[in-house]
Amino acid sequence: MKSxxxxxxxxEKFAFVPxxxxxxxxxxxxxxxxxxxxxxxxxAKNKSSVVAAIIILILVLYAxxxxxxxxxxxxxxxxxxxxLNYAKxxxxxxxxxxxxxxxxxxxxxxxxxxxxYVALGIETGLDPIVEVYRADYNDSTASKKTTFYxxxxxxxxxxxxxxxxxxxxxxxxxxxxxxxWQDKTGIQVIYPAIQDAKQTSAxxxxxxxxxxxxxxxxxxxxxxxKTTTPSDTSYHSIRIAADNDxxxxxxxxxxxxxxxxxxxxxxxxxYTYFQYRYNCEPCFAFGTNGRGxxxxxxxxxxxxxxxxxxxxxxxxxxxxxxxxxxxxxxxxGQVDIIMERISDILSxxxxxxxxxxxxxxLSKKVGVVGALIFAFVLTxxxxxxxxxxxxxxxxxxxxxxxxxxxxxxxxxxxxxxxxFPNSLGTIITGTILVIPGVIFSESSLTYLGIIxxxxxxxTSVGTLLANGKQYLSTDPFIIFYPSLFISLLEISFNLFGxxxxxxxxxxxxxxx
Amino acid sequence: xxxxxxxxxxxxxxxxxxxxSMCFVLIKLLPNKPAEQFGKDMQLIERRRELLxxxxxxxxxxxxxxxxxxxxxxxxxxxxxxxxxxxWAKFIEKMPATVMVNVYTMIxxxxxxxxxxxxxxxxxxxxxxxxISTGVMIFVSVPSYxxxxxxxxxxxxxxxxxxxxxNSGRDFFSWSMFVSVIPAIISLGFGTVAGLxxxxxxxxxxxxxxxxxxxxxxxxxxxxxxTVRHALRNSMVPIFPMILGEFIGIIGGSLIIEQIFxxxxxxxxxxxxxxxxxxxxxFFMLLSAFYTFIGLASGIVVDLSYSFIDPRIRMGSKK
Numbered sequence: 070m071k072s073x074x075x076x077x078x079x080x081e082k083f084a085f086v087p088x089x090x091x092x093x094x095x096x097x098x099x100x101x102x103x104x105x106x107x108x109x110x111x112x113a114k115n116k117s118s119v120v121a122a123i124i125i126l127i128l129v130l131y132a133x134x135x136x137x138x139x140x141x142x143x144x145x146x147x148x149x150x151x152x153l154n155y156a157k158x159x160x161x162x163x164x165x166x167x168x169x170x171x172x173x174x175x176x177x178x179x180x181x182x183x184x185x186y187v188a189l190g191i192e193t194g195l196d197p198i199v200e201v202y203r204a205d206y207n208d209s210t211a212s213k214k215t216t217f218y219x220x221x222x223x224x225x226x227x228x229x230x231x232x233x234x235x236x237x238x239x240x241x242x243x244x245x246x247x248x249x250w251q252d253k254t255g256i257q258v259i260y261p262a263i264q265d266a267k268q269t270s271a272x273x274x275x276x277x278x279x280x281x282x283x284x285x286x287x288x289x290x291x292x293x294x295k296t297t298t299p300s301d302t303s304y305h306s307i308r309i310a311a312d313n314d315x316x317x318x319x320x321x322x323x324x325x326x327x328x329x330x331x332x333x334x335x336x337x338x339x340y341t342y343f344q345y346r347y348n349c350e351p352c353f354a355f356g357t358n359g360r361g362x363x364x365x366x367x368x369x370x371x372x373x374x375x376x377x378x379x380x381x382x383x384x385x386x387x388x389x390x391x392x393x394x395x396x397x398x399x400x401x402g403q404v405d406i407i408m409e410r411i412s413d414i415l416s417x418x419x420x421x422x423x424x425x426x427x428x429x430x431l432s433k434k435v436g437v438v439g440a441l442i443f444a445f446v447l448t449x450x451x452x453x454x455x456x457x458x459x460x461x462x463x464x465x466x467x468x469x470x471x472x473x474x475x476x477x478x479x480x481x482x483x484x485x486x487x488x489f490p491n492s493l494g495t496i497i498t499g500t501i502l503v504i505p506g507v508i509f510s511e512s513s514l515t516y517l518g519i520i521x522x523x524x525x526x527x528t529s530v531g532t533l534l535a536n537g538k539q540y541l542s543t544d545p546f547i548i549f550y551p552s553l554f555i556s557l558l559e560i561s562f563n564l565f566g567x568x569x570x571x572x573x574x575x576x577x578x579x580x581x
Numbered sequence: 582x583x584x585x586x587x588x589x590x591x592x593x594x595x596x597x598x599x600x601x602s603m604c605f606v607l608i609k610l611l612p613n614k615p616a617e618q619f620g621k622d623m624q625l626i627e628r629r630r631e632l633l634x635x636x637x638x639x640x641x642x643x644x645x646x647x648x649x650x651x652x653x654x655x656x657x658x659x660x661x662x663x664x665x666x667x668x669w670a671k672f673i674e675k676m677p678a679t680v681m682v683n684v685y686t687m688i689x690x691x692x693x694x695x696x697x698x699x700x701x702x703x704x705x706x707x708x709x710x711x712x713i714s715t716g717v718m719i720f721v722s723v724p725s726y727x728x729x730x731x732x733x734x735x736x737x738x739x740x741x742x743x744x745x746x747x748n749s750g751r752d753f754f755s756w757s758m759f760v761s762v763i764p765a766i767i768s769l770g771f772g773t774v775a776g777l778x779x780x781x782x783x784x785x786x787x788x789x790x791x792x793x794x795x796x797x798x799x800x801x802x803x804x805x806x807x808t809v810r811h812a813l814r815n816s817m818v819p820i821f822p823m824i825l826g827e828f829i830g831i832i833g834g835s836l837i838i839e840q841i842f843x844x845x846x847x848x849x850x851x852x853x854x855x856x857x858x859x860x861x862x863x864f865f866m867l868l869s870a871f872y873t874f875i876g877l878a879s880g881i882v883v884d885l886s887y888s889f890i891d892p893r894i895r896m897g898s899k900k
Contacts, residue, residue: 410596417600419872421836425855426607509724513837516726517852534726538841541730542738552727559722 108494111572118568121561128558132376135369154235154339155351155361157544158224162354170354172225173199180205181281182232183218185272188283188290189226189233192260192274192309193338197226197233214280225351228339234260234271237337244322244333248306250345257307258345260336261319262295271336295320303333355550358533359540364550371528372554375508378438378529382445383503389446390453391496395484397454398461405458416451420510421519423447428520438527441520445507456499460492494573498566505562512555530555586885593877597870598651604869605646608860609639633660635862650866661861662853668863672847672871679839679846681753686766687828690773695820697774698781703808705786713778720775729768729841737764746843765842769835773827780823784816818891826883847871 102110112118161172178186190196202219226233239247247258263274275283275290283290292311297320304321312319322333343351355364397408424444431440464470465488473487508530514520515531516538522529523536530551537548634642650656656668663671701713736742748761788794789812797807839848847868854864 414596414599417596417873417877418603419869419876421851421855422604422869422872426604429611429860430607505722512724513726517836517840518856519852538730541734545734548730552730556723556727559724560719563722564718 108572115568121564124561132372158357160356195226251306379504379507386450390450394454394457398458498570502566657863686769690770694774694777697778701782702785717775822883822886
């Protein structure tokens with residue numbers, strides 16, 4: 070070693086340390102960046118994760134807000150058969166008709182059905198036929214006398230296969246009430262009764278032959294309304310234009326029952342009846358399902374249920390898994406081996422077996438949902454405990470733990486005050502990633518029919534899928550929106566989870 | 582190595598036995614009285630159940646179950662689904678459909694997944710990689726039944742390329758049968774392709790940036806040579822066990838896909854055995870044992886295959 074020869078520093082360059090006042094390091098001008106802040110900055114740089122987080126936020130808000138604002142008897146009830154009349158209506162959004170959300174669909178119908186559509190338009194002014202693609206052609210597979218029409222129809226005026234009109238039996242009070250509403254709004258709900266005593270179809274108000282095809286006169290339909298006498302004043306509201314003979318007014322109801330308990334069988338237009346009953350025109354942004362329930366609110370209610378279930382399960386999992394994993398990882402050795410075998414056995418049981426057994430054993434005591442949560446929790450905490458265990462193995466040999474132990478900290482304190490906060494990033498990521506898993510499993514189980522969550526006040530995304538699958542080929546929108554929801558949810562949760570993991574643990578970036 | 586294998590197998594058998602015992606006790610604890618129904622001879626049913634031993638104490642039934650089924654291999658007859666038929670024979674009869682669909686899926690999904698993964702890794706951070714990675718992200722996340730709906734709606738209903746359901750019958754190698762399972766293969770395969778592509782890409786990119794590849798390149802090997810001879814082989818070390826595990830796991834089939842496409846496999850049988858009014862004990866036990874065994878066995882095979890592929894890995898060693 071060669072001694073360094075310093076240049077001599079002249080004495081005047083030295084100065085005494087000032088005694089008054091204190092010397093400081095320069096104060097930090099920027100704010101210090103903590104662990105979570107650092108993670109957040111990293112997360113915000115990852116654009117796809119941020120987008121995913123926003124999508125999740127929108128989905129969650131949708132699940133919270135929509136059931137709160139739109140919930141009414143109509144969306145939730147399963148028992149009223151009236152709703153069945155509004156089943157399978159395609160999506161319609163006011164203002165977005167040009168995008169295809171206009172409630173129309175393409176249909177091929179035969180001659181007789183075509184005229185019921187035309188008749189509906191003539192009688193009520195709600196013409197269901199938007200466009201005729203191909204008229205009056207013969208199909209080689211059907212009989213030669215039947216002709217067919219390719220139409221673009223407005224399903225909101227048609228209201229299903231039964232077409233716009235139905236027979237409805239009303240009490241005198243209801244009858245009066247509808248009339249009062251008609252007078253007030255000028256919208257007609259009750260239409261004249263027909264002579265046809267058999268009441269085969271409420272839509273056929275014109276003369277037909279045996280096959281159901283209309284007998285035309287000068288190319289026009291021949292009405293066959295029932296008439297009554299001027300002394301009958303039970304109906305005193307809006308009348309149709311053809312009803313202009315004061316000597317022979319049309320009857321607007323077929324009166325049945327005894328003289329003390331009368332009831333009126335009326336022809337009701339479904340479209341205007343909806344307006345009467347719910348004070349708005351029927352218009353469903355996501356359409357209606359096979360039972361006539363609005364998919365928009367139903368899906369939101371299902372999503373809310375799925376979210377709550379997932380959050381419950383993942384927080385219970387977090388709690389159990391963290392404690393179990395912490396004990397395993399911290400003590401290690403014999404304790405670890407025994408506890409690992411226990412979780413091995415639990416995780417070996419197929420999940421469907423667990424669910425079924427819990428459903429059969431517990432659902433009578435704690436309800437279907439309770440049993441489902443039990444089933445999820447029974448095996449769900451195992452991955453979490455594994456994650457926590459790894460983190461504990463990683464940190465327990467480090468110096469700060471040794472230091473804490475030397476200072477006399479108890480095991481519990483070291484575990485939960487010193488090591489646990491360090492593994493928090495991994496644990497948060499794990500908890501977030503459990504949520505889509507739970508929603509996916511729930512939807513699979515309901516879809517398979519292993520659990521049944523359908524009731525008047527409850528539904529889930531899986532239930533909507535399971536109920537919609539029978540309409541896949543005829544009305545695909547019923548299954549489309551729940552599928553879209555669950556796909557979006559899974560994709561964005563995965564992206565979000567990956568972003569979180571990268572943010573908390575940059576060394577793992579790029580590793581899937 | 583042998584020691585480790587034996588240890589793992591014994592441990593697996595113990596776990597298997599515990600799970601099966603739990604399933605047995607739990608299913609037997611259920612209230613199980615067939616509902617009275619018009620046209621059912623309740624006395625006859627009661628007599629049959631008596632003879633089958635369903636009225637004995639559960640412990641006694643358990644001993645009989647272990648002796649007859651687990652050791653003797655006689656899994657009994659069905660009581661609900663296929664009354665009086667041998668459960669094992671029915672199970673074997675249902676097996677080929679499940680295996681066929683899954684083998685076809687693997688045949689098409691594994692090479693495709695590997696190819697996409699390798700391509701994405703080689704074109705890392707170029708547009709090809711971004712396209713594949715985005716696609717993979719979507720396909721990994723979206724549940725398989727959503728593909729099933731899409732496939733059924735567009736390919737089966739709109740375009741009419743394939744039938745809605747799998748053909749019935751047992752001619753598993755005919756062309757029409759193959760065409761009828763294509764929708765199921767596609768729906769099952771998406772997830773596998775995407776998962777494999779993602780994993781392969783991650784492994785291969787890691788290997789491609791390692792130092793020995795740089796050395797190989799400086800020695801004068803071409804890019805193709807280094808990739809095929811060095812990078813690919815090394816990246817296969819974790820990928821191959823994954824394929825193997827998937828292969829075994831997939832024999833268990835996908836309950837949902839089998840139900841949607843009407844595949845007469847073991848999946849629907851399992852669901853029927855537990856969702857019927859009174860559970861079909863023997864089917865339930867056989868199928869639970871089957872699924873549990875598949876799950877445990879695939880874990881072991883994956884672990885053991887590591888050391889066969891890469892002798893440097895010593896499973897179960899202390900270090």
